[in-house]
Amino acid sequence: MNPADLSATLLAVVTRVLGRRGAEVAVGIGDVPLERPRNRDHGDWASNIAMKLAKPLGVAPRVLAEEIATELAATEGIAAVDVAGPGFINITLDAAAAGALARVIVEAGADYGRGDLYAGVTMNLEFVSANPTGPIHIGGVRWAAVGDSLARVFQSQGGLVTREYYFNDHGAQIDRFARSLIASWLGEPTPEDGYAGQYIEEIAARVVDAYPGELADIPDRAEVQEVFRSVGVEFMFGDIKKSLLDFGVAFDVYFHENELHESGAVEHAIDRLRELGAIYEADGATWFRSTDYGDDKDRVVIKSDGDAGYISGDLAYYLNKRERGFERNIIMLGADHHGYVRRLMAMTAAFGDTPYYNLEIMIGQLVNLVRDGVPQRMSKRAGTVVVLEDLVDAVGVDAARYALVRSSIDSQIDIDLDQWSRKTNDNPVFYVQYAHARTNAVARNAIAVGVDRSAFDAALLTHETESVLLGNLAEFPRVVRQAAELREPHRIARYSEELAGAYHRWYDSCRVAPQGDEPVTDLHRTRLWLNDATGVVLRNALALLGVSAPERM
RNA sequence: GCGCCCGUAGCUCAGCGGAUAGAGCAAUUGACUACGGAUCAAUAGGCCGGGGGUUCAAAUCCCUCCGGGCGCACCA
Known part of the structure; x- marks a missing residue:
């Protein structure tokens, strides 16, 4: 059971509980938070939905939580549901349901982690x-x-x-x-x-x-x-x-x-603004009335000496991007340019567009x-x-x-x-890359002694470090999505460090290749899937950062 | 004066309202005749800059003060 399935299940349960209570409160998929608790004692996944809904429903959070938990616990793939603290619902998956993810990831390969948040959206990143x-x-x-x-x-x-x-x-x-x-x-x-x-x-x-x-x-x-x-x-x-x-x-x-x-694009942009009533003449210069759109002062587009003012290039450039069909335009600037944000947003509004949507400025x-x-x-x-x-x-x-x-x-x-x-050892990139190289080394060794992926029994992945590792792997798609939504790729780097740590700890306590004369079992085969799944995710994460994922170091 | 960003462990930094605030590095102590020790385990280290507020719950949101960085042109 992956997080998306669990979210859907939880939503269904909550909806049923609300319906039974005749509540007027409507909940959507985005309203049922589901997160991985830091503390392992709090299960694989946790939700604070009962605390969120307690107030509008006028019910004690723990009572609501118990009600949801009871029904949730009956769902296949869920091993246990506990109510804890002020009303957290802590969910523990059974090993088979959690472990199934390993196979899903290996089969998805480079596609694991992809999403459709911006499917088909034209985006210009400057x-x-x-x-x-x-x-x-x-x-x-x-x-x-x-x-x-x-x-x-x-x-x-x-x-x-x-x-x-x-x-x-x-x-x-x-x-x-x-x-x-x-x-x-x-x-x-x-x-x-x-x-x-x-x-x-x-x-x-x-x-x-x-x-x-x-x-x-x-x-x-x-x-x-x-x-x-x-x-x-x-x-x-x-x-x-x-x-x-x-x-x-x-x-x-x-x-x-x-x-x-x-090319005359500057004149074109100024003409366009003139049509929209945002241009006036004063003191021998031509001005953009940006104060009408939230700027703190008007801006000169044509100086009194006839030369173009600095902002006129930006006007023309933005309009050009829009005319080339870009829905989302993101400009990344240094902090020494943050003063431009207002005037550029004023420009966006003046053109009839939506500031912070059609144009975004990221300040670094x-x-x-x-x-x-x-x-x-x-x-x-x-x-x-x-x-x-x-x-x-x-x-x-x-x-x-x-x-x-x-x-x-x-x-x-x-x-x-x-x-x-x-x-250079201070740089965590080596920690992550080493984990990736290790997944390759482990696979090489396992294959050399006859372990292959001919069998997969997720119920065998019962070790503590395996459930932690699987939990980390399950988070990847959400991390990528969040990095996209917030424009924060650093989240992927931090995530990859966590995943690498979970992998190293798993490696330390769970063998993939049998040692000595041990026979190859399905446990070894299943662990090879998990090992390879980790390699896939580390590779995908590093690829999003533009960093190589070496097979050997 | 106005605006934006920052202030979290000794250092560099995570943590877009949740449970006992985390990681790496540095420090101390352990673990290889077992798949790569660029690893792992353990210990120590914190009035989350100060003060108010919002609420079931604040490092996180609001106000204010302090400290640091940057910006406020008919320059580009």
């Missing part, structure tokens, strides 16, 4: 989106890990996900980048507000090499800058793409901001670089920036991704490169 003025520094790395993992989670819930990188190749920052390249080429000092560092020298040299003629022969400085801009950005972009791919993150769309400005707290416990100030000018490659070189892709995705995005992360690289 993340990283670092400016192409330099390599991806560690601030962007967090989103590369979390955003990609979230995309995998949504996909496992049936979402039609597009990973999108907004490539900011328009505006003053790019001009500064181009001027920095020229300065490097001419051997001049880095311009004010410019970019410095080894990578600028390299990109500049590559631009010079790539140019078919002699850059020095071009008389017009603006023309030279345009060469450095377009070619330099292209090289920078290629480097960024490569490091993301090396990190295991493949974007479906790299969207160029420039395109919005050149910043990542600090720490050395020997002291926060390091990163400076592009001083060249003390730690970039994606540095992190990967130091600790590897799996360890880096896992460590980044393991924490809630609401908490700040300190990255101490020395510590992360030196004390």
Whole structure:
């Protein structure tokens, strides 16, 4: 009996009890909580439904609980139902009903854990989106890990996900980048507000090499800058793409901001807002009346000098995504951008869409670089920036991704490169990966001595550690669903650590392969199913995190 | 001044109203002539930042104060 069956059974019982009492209270499947209690003495599953319903019914919680428990206990597959504390209903499954899950999981394979929460929903996930003025520094790395993992989670819930990188190749920052390249080429000092560092020298040299003629022969400085801009950005972009791919993150769309400005999309978006009455002129500029939609001040969309204001790109981009058919649009930003949330939600409302539904903004707290416990100030000018490659070189892709995705995005992360690289055993990713490798080793050994999956008798899985392990395995689909609903992939990492622990403890007390001259029994065969089921779930969980599941370590 | 995030074991962090608040690391002590010891078992470690409130029940929700991070442009 899996959790879904048990939920349905409990709901049916509760509905019958309510009906008998002639209660006016209606309950749906979402109203009957069922959770795994921390304490093993409280059974396999527990529900507080009686306490929830006690008040509206005017009945003592324990009385209601007893009533539900009695009927529930008569259900096949349920070994015992107890009422405890203020009115908890504690349910213990019989071994056969609980153990059947092992076979279900092995047969489902990679499909175990999938759900239909976002079946058929078009979802656009925009993340990283670092400016192409330099390599991806560690601030962007967090989103590369979390955003990609979230995309995998949504996909496992049936979402039609597009990973999108907004490539900011328009505006003053790019001009500064181009001027920095020229300065490097001419051997001049880095311009004010410019970019410095080894990578600028390299990109500049590559631009010079790539140019078919002699850059020095071009008389017009603006023309030279345009060469450095377009070619330099292209090289920078290629480097960024490569490091993301090396990190295991493949974007479906790299969207160029420039395109919005050149294609007339910006005007289109402003026109649209004008039709909707959200645009006005004042002080020689064009404004978006965002205060009508909850923003704290109106925003300039066209500056008095005729240039587009910053928000106009966002307007056009959002409208473009909607016109491309995306129902759900999620943008992931660093905490230093949280001030944008209001204006972007105002924009969403102004377009007639639903804020926090058609558009969501996820804010991730910043990542600090720490050395020997002291926060390091990163400076592009001083060249003390730690970039994606540095992190990967130091600790590897799996360890880096896992460590980044393991924490809630609401908490700040300190990255101490020395510590992360030196004390790799501190990273729980190895604990989880080791558990997976162990499931493979156990299976190899078992098969070598003649254990196979030709028999499965779930009633034999009676050991304490087996029922705990089965309970953990049963939780996986709900964990994935919850991670999707809350946009919190870190839950999957935490879950995988719990599962790995349960597996290691089971391994310690239950043998799969017979030892010595022992004959192979159905117990061994059944345990092989359980072993393999654990391997499947660990593999599926790690896949959702973008971390490899090695067969040997 | 206004807004967002955080404050939980020595450290790093889980815990979207439930039972005795958990894990990893660090510390102490044990377990391999048994499927991989990157493991397991045990011990120790907590006014969940302070104070009010909401209710059968608060680390969790609300208010307030303290502490830390970040943000409040016709800059991008």
